[in-house]
Amino acid sequence: MNKKYLVLPAVLVVAAAVVAAVELWPSPLKELRAQNLCLGMLTEKTAGLLYDGQGGRLTVDEYESGERGADPVFSTICFVNRAPEGGAADRLQYTVDARPTNTLNAPVKGATRLAEGRSGWVGPRQSEVQLPAGCPQEMKADAEYVTVTLKVAPGVVVAENWDDAALARASRTVVLEAADNLAEQYDCGA
Known part of the structure; x- marks a missing residue:
């Protein structure tokens, strides 16, 4: 058999092995997305901090908009919900x-700017919190x-009896964990 006919199949096998290794190799992005909610941004414990007090199991829907970008994180909105017993919505x-x-x-009315080298505000x-400067690249x-944006549903505001300080504390924890986990996924933290 002529050796020149074996070169192409050998190159294809090596290329397939390299692609498989890259896809299967663990990375912070893959690990955090596999173990956390909202494309890896939130742990289940933190995701449950903002709560309307009416019971129900925590559920997450990752709605992908029609926009297509370099990464699904930019075209996905994460909806954190509570599923009540009995099949209600x-x-x-x-x-x-x-x-x-x-x-x-600009910060919304009543928002507090972040300190400690963080950019953004919590209301x-x-x-809204900005990821570190190296993350966009x-x-x-x-x-x-x-920017990571968190918007709290009216039912949660009512459940907290309009206690802005309590809502801001929980919101701060949620939005900072989301930003920190994204920075860890892309290895672009400060």
């Missing part, structure tokens, strides 16, 4: 999403910033 607790942007939103009903985003 899920109740929205809050949403979390990450977006590339070139301009930052009782909405919060690591995430292949064509923007200056990547």
